[in-house]
Amino acid sequence: MSPDYGKGVGVRAALATLFLTACSLAAWPSLVVASDLSVVKLFDGERTGALGSSQFLNNWGGSFSPGSLSSIQRDAIVSHTGAASVRANLGTIAAGGSGFFQTFSSEPSPQSYRQTRDLSRYESFETYVRNDTGAPLNLKYELKDYRDNLSHQAYRTFVVPAGSGWTKLSALLDLQSPGWTVVGSPDLSRTYATSFVVSPQAGSVSGSIYLDDFSLREAKPTLDPLTAPIASVVERLAERQFSGLWTARNRTTGLIYNSSDDANLAAMNTTGGVLWMLPAAVRRGWVNQADADLFVGQVVTSLNANLDQSRYLPTRFINPSSALLPGGANEESSIDASFIALGLHNYRLQDTTTVPLAASINAVVNRFEFDAFAAPAGFRLAYFPGSGFTAGTYDGYTNEGKVVSLAAELSTDHHVPLESRWNRDVNRVRAFLVNPDDAHLVHSLSQFRAPFEQALLNLFVDTSDRGVDNYPNRNLATNPWQNYVRYERETAAKLVALGRTGLFQADAGFGGTGGYEQYSLYNNFGQGDLFMPWSVALALLAGADGSEAALRMMAANDLLSGPLGLADxxxxxxxxxxxTNIPALQDNWNVVLSTMALLEYLEGDASSSRRFADAATVDAALDAVFIDGDLNGNGVADGVDLAIWRSGFGDVAGATPAGGDANGDGGVDGADFLHWQRGAGSTAGLSSAGALPEGSSLSLLSIGTLIFCGGRQFRQSPASRRHCAANRARKSR
Incomplete structure (x- = not known):
């Protein structure tokens, strides 16, 4: 096939356009381009609650309460910057009296349910206040922790003059600094309620005050997201997003909440994701080992309590306070249980995990009855106590069935061999958006083609060093990593074609009145202007053209990035x-996926997925479904496969295993020969290069280079990726 057809045409050139887009953001009245990633907006009236709604929350996901005042509302007429502010209607406050309004860390709730936030990570705050009462006011800024008790609080008072101008209020958040009054021992690392207490300086007052641009500065060095090294930008975002999840955990059960605005539900997927990332967080110094072990112990205890009441698996959602059944359908989901099972296995395998903790992990994960979900057509989706198992199975190419297969393979007491269900995802087709040569596997139905499904398996286990798997139809076999890379490459090209360069990317989520859908460029469900900023991390991990510039732009955009990371x-x-219409709340599963991808990008070939793939049990299981060099799918790499490779050699794009592509990248070259060599064994060494097609320019030296950049190709660090990309670019000229 043509080596030039659509291969990045217009994509790289469009990067400059994306930077121009970033620069043009300042021209939009309600948009601020931040030059320091350390500064985040807690609230400014710009972001709403659910997508497209008029409800407004702070960017932690917490609501506003009028307290003792007349009302509090989002005002779209008066603003310091942007399109809106927060307006507190005081009513009338008598002389010598006061009134207050509040905002919270999340949904207001009883103490044992509270989802708190870590204010101690910030060194200072600032906001702007407009006083339309006609008289000067005192404004007390008051902080309370998870106890929501006046016996444990900190506050300081500011004077706000009357007038149509805006008064800047700012202070250090070091409670020992001048100006703070501290009562008891408030714990800012578990902040729950922020109150603003208004009192007249003389006489009574009536009218309104406005707050806008309430920002927090992290206790970290200044970092320009548009010019700093990309690894520094990714590190800052990854740490921020992980911290948002970690510090909000329930401190009794260890469970991670389902969303940033909901204190009543924790979830298996969010808890499993944090558990999976925890070893990397310890390695990077974000969490100390003792706190990590304590958390894992709490999660094990919570799972045992839940499993005592469920039938086969822990419930998909879980009571965050008690870890018991959440009520309602009490769904037991095979995929959600797999996330936490893999997180448990990963932690158990760490060298730092103590023997007793590893034993407790092993005991609880072996209570997960994955074998009960194994149907001939694939793993069943879920079990409901009121109606039994779902009829539907994971039988399409979404990678969810493969994740469940991996979790079930690693079970001792409820073991299901990986190879028995790996290839049950038969509802698959090769499709493309722009370039036929970059056709990749997706679900047969367009409503199940979201980007996260392509990334999912790759976030848990690195298969980039392996060839294609043993799916029987060799034209529909692939390598999950290469397939994901090609999917994201096509997404980038399609965005350029649509005039939406860098707007990575429509993905699964809530799209307003349509509810939750698996949005993608294959099917936008009528929402062509919708995209999910958190998902740019998935494009970045896959190396999609324009994804780095897109991440920088979103990180610099106060509407698309906030204290919990990239917008939902x-x-x-x-x-x-x-x-427009950016919700302030976060679906914590999306935050998990985004953060996992950012960590994978940062750690390269030392990532959690690489370490997990190298574990003996995982490596052996993968060997059963990835047979290097087996192009015809008969279970061995032999001379027949070499002949297939020779026949296809030189096809630079669009090839399948049936045509000689052994690694799934769409080309037939020396990298594929090396996969065949590995599969055929030592007797088929470099001497087999004599079988290369006549006139081939593939030298032994170039094969040696491919050993680094193709043959045994782990996902590399960013620097290594650039080296290999340069090599491949030279080779294609």
Whole structure:
């Protein structure tokens, strides 16, 4: 096939356009381009609650309460910057009296349910206040922790003059600094309620005050997201997002909440994701080992309590306070249980995990009855106590069935061999968005083609060093990593074609009135202006053209990034100067996926997925479904496969295993020969290069280079990726 057809045409050139887009953001009245990633907006009236709604929350996901005042509302007429502010309608406050309004860390709830936030990570705050009462006011800024008790609080008071101008209020958040009054022992690392207490300086007052641009500065060095090294930007975002999940955990059960605005539900997927990332967080110094072990012990205890009441698996959702059944359907989901099972296995395998803790992990994970979900057509989706197992199975190419297969393979007491269900995802087709040569596997139905499904398996286990798997139809066999890379490459090209360069990317989530859908460029469900900023991390991990510039732009955009990281979703009309309808809440599963991808990018070939793939039990299981060099799918790499490779050699794109592509990248070259060599064994050494097609320019030296950049190709660090990309670019000229 043509080596030039659509291969990055227009994509690389469009990177400059994306930077121009970032620069143009300042022209949009409600948009601020941040030059320091250390500063985040807690609230400014710009972001709403659910996508497209008029409800407004702070960017932690907490609501506003009028307290003792007349009302509090989002005001779209008066603002310091942007399009809106927060307006507190005081009513009338008598002389010598006061009134207050509040905002919270998440949904207001009883103490044992509270989802708190870590204010201690910030060194200072600032906000702007406009006083329309006609008289000067005192404004007390008051902080309370998880106890929500006046016996443990800190506050300081500011004077706000009357007038149509804006008064800047700012202070250090070091409670020992001048100006703070501290009562008891408030714990800012578990902040729950922020109150603003208004009192007249003389006489009574009536009217309104406005707050806008309430920002927090992290206790970290200044970092320009548009110019700093990309690894530094990724590190800062990854740490921020992980911290948002970690510090909000329930301190009794260890469970991670389902979303940033909901204190009543924790979830298996979010808890499993944090558990999976925990060893990397310890390695990077974000969490100390003792706290990590304590958390894992709490999660094990919680799972045992839940399993005592469930039938086969822990429930998909879980009571965050008691770890018992959440009520309602009490769904037991095979995929959600797999996430936490893999997180448990990963932690158990760490050298730092003590023998007793490893034993407790092993005991609880072996209570997961994955074998009960194994049907001939694939793993069943879920079990409901009221109606039994779902009829549907994971029988399409979404990688969810493969994740369940991996978790079930690692079970001792409820073992299901990996190879028995790995290839049950038969509802698959090769499809493309722009370039036929970059066709990749997706689900047969377009409504199940979200980007996260392509990334999912790759976030848990690195298969980039392996060839294609043993799916029987060799035209529909692939390597999960290479397939993911090609999917994201096509996404980038399609965004350029649509005039939406860098708006990575429509993904699974809530799209307003349509509810939850698996959005993608294959099927936007009528929401063509919708995209999910958190998902840019998935594109970045896959090396999609424009993804680095896109991540920088979103990190610099106060609407698309906040104290919990990249926004959950946004609308950006094609050709418009900026986004609209950005929710303040976060779906914590999306935060998990995004953070996992950022960590994978940072750690390269030392990532959690690489370490997990190298574990003896995992490596042996994968060997059963990845047979290097077996192009015809008969279970061995032999001379027949070499002949297939020779026949296809030189096809630079669009090839399948049936045509000689042994590693799934779409080309037939020396990298594929090396996969065949590995599969055929030592007797088929470099002497087999004599079998290369006549006239081939593939030298032994180039094969040696491919050993680093192709033959045994782990996902490398960013620097290594650039080295190999340069090599491949030279080879294709």
């Amino acid at each position: 979703s946004a609308r950006w009309a094609t050709g418009a100067a900026g986004p």
